[in-house]
Amino acid sequence: MTAPIVKWAGGKGKLVPAILARAPQVFGTFHEPFLGGGAVFFGLCREGRLHRACLNDLNPDLVDTYRAVRDAPNLIIEELQQLSNCYLSRPHEDRAALYYQVRAAKPHVGPALAAWLLFLNKTCYNGLFRVNRRGEFNVPHGDYVNPRILDRDALLRASRCLQRAEIVSEDFGDACKRAQPGDFVYLDPPYQPLTSTANFTSYTSVEFGEDEQIRLRDEFEALTTRGAAAILSNSSHRLISDLYEGRGYSVEEVFMARAINSAGQGRSPVPELLISNLSRPEVIQAFSSSPK
Numbered sequence: 001m002t003a004p005i006v007k008w009a010g011g012k013g014k015l016v017p018a019i020l021a022r023a024p025q026v027f028g029t030f031h032e033p034f035l036g037g038g039a040v041f042f043g044l045c046r047e048g049r050l051h052r053a054c055l056n057d058l059n060p061d062l063v064d065t066y067r068a069v070r071d072a073p074n075l076i077i078e079e080l081q082q083l084s085n086c087y088l089s090r091p092h093e094d095r096a097a098l099y100y101q102v103r104a105a106k107p108h109v110g111p112a113l114a115a116w117l118l119f120l121n122k123t124c125y126n127g128l129f130r131v132n133r134r135g136e137f138n139v140p141h142g143d144y145v146n147p148r149i150l151d152r153d154a155l156l157r158a159s160r161c162l163q164r165a166e167i168v169s170e171d172f173g174d175a176c177k178r179a180q181p182g183d184f185v186y187l188d189p190p191y192q193p194l195t196s197t198a199n200f201t202s203y204t205s206v207e208f209g210e211d212e213q214i215r216l217r218d219e220f221e222a223l224t225t226r227g228a229a230a231i232l233s234n235s236s237h238r239l240i241s242d243l244y245e246g247r248g249y250s251v252e253e254v255f256m257a258r259a260i261n262s263a264g265q266g267r268s269p270v271p272e273l274l275i276s277n278l279s280r281p282e283v284i285q286a287f288s289s290s291p292k
C-alpha cells in the first residue's frame, strides 16, 4: 500500500479519509506546500486521483530526500541496506554509538543524504525530526528492539508516485502562488499550540508563530479568489477559528488520535479543524469552467 516513507510529527495518516472525502473528485495539479510525511499526497496517489503534483517543504533535507527517492531509489536502497546491516548486527547496547556516529556525519545531498535521513527517522527517539536553531538534527537515539530500517517495496512505491511531482523547498507563500484555477491545495502548517508546553514546531530552524498563521490565512483567501480549491488542517484553537470563520469557508471540527507525543500522554482523540473553501462561489465557478 502506498504510504508515507517517513514518520513525521503532525503526520495526517489518520485524517486522510476525512480529507480525501472533502477533496474535489477531479482537479488540475495537486499542491502540498507543507509536505512533511505527505500522507495526503500518498493517499491521493493510492486512490489513483493524482496526475500532477507540486510538493514543497521548508525543510531542505526532507525535500532532498524526496527528490532522491524519486530519481535514484535503488541507490538509497543500497546505502540503507548497508546501514541497516551494520546497525542490526550490533549487540543492542552498542547501537547508540553507531547512531550518534551516523548522525554527526551528515552527507550533503542526494541518495546518501536520503539514506541518512531515513536511517535516523527509523532509529531515533519517537521517529521525530527536530532541529536546533542552526538547523542541525538533534533527536537522541530511540532504542527500538528491531526497527524496520529498510522497506524496499515502500520506497519503490513512493518513487513511482513521486514521478509525477515537482519537489521544491521554499516558503509556503511562494508555493501557494504556483496554484492555478482548478488546482487543489492541501495545507497542513505547524499547528497553533493548544498549550504553552505543547509547542512542537521545530521542523526547521524557522519558527511558525501567529504572524505566519495570519499570513497563511491571507494566502488561503488569495487561493480562493483565484479559484483554486483548498483544504487546511490545524489545531482547534480559538485563534485559528477566528481567522477563518465568517468568510464563507466551511470550518469543521474532526477527531484524530495523536501519534507523536513525547510525554506518552494525551493519545486520546483530540479535535482538529478542517477548513475548506470548496463552497465559495469563486471556486465553484472555476471548477465548473476549467478544463483540468
Ligand SMILES: C[S@@+](CC[C@H](N)C(=O)[O-])C[C@H]1O[C@@H](n2cnc3c(N)ncnc32)[C@H](O)[C@@H]1O
Residues within 6 Å of the ligand: 008, 009, 010, 011, 012, 013, 033, 034, 035, 036, 037, 038, 039, 040, 056, 057, 058, 059, 170, 171, 172, 173, 188, 189, 190, 191, 203, 204, 208
Ligand atoms: C504538520 S507538518 C506536515 C505534516 C504532513 N501533512 C504529514 O502528513 O506528514 C508541517 C510541515 O511544514 C513545514 N514547514 C514549516 N514552516 C514552513 C514554511 N514557512 N513554509 C513551508 N513549509 C514549512 C515543516 O517542515 C513540516 O514538515
